[in-house]
Amino acid sequence: MGLSVAAFARALGVSRQMVHGILAERSAVSPEMAVRLGAFFGNGPQLWIDMQTRRDLWLAEKRMAGHLPKTFGTLAAR
Template identity: 60%
Template sequence: MAIQNTGGMQRRPTHPGEMLREDFLPDYGLTVAGLAEALGVSRQSINELLRERRAVSPEMALRLGRLFGNAPEFWLNAQRAVDLWVAAADIKDEVARITPLDAA
């Protein structure tokens, strides 16, 4: 017997920038400048991502996946979870007013 998870996530999902800052950079001994150089992007781009002021783009997901040996989908799914959580919180009342349709 399966227990359904209908409650929804109560906390904001972890931003990919936090994952990089807290897990990946220390584990690989990288600095902001080192990560930027390894990815071929500006330090400003990396700094904004680490400060959670920039989202992971598909291009950045490809670069991160290649560098760390994981799938680009890992990075995009983490970003998608944050984006959906924020959007759901922003328009929660509007969505609640929508009446679901029944198939004819």
């Protein structure tokens, strides 16, 4: 991208720590940050919020693996 974290944060109007947290995958992309990123990159907020939602779902599935309820078909067969 050619920008330092500090310069990118200034361009977005947020703290350097906020940008670093997102880049280090320690912080989520909020709806407000999605709007900022979409405006900066010119691709709109939906892409950014969709990527965050997909990541959140992936993490939830990973965390819950083996702890999910039985499927409806399995219960109905009883």
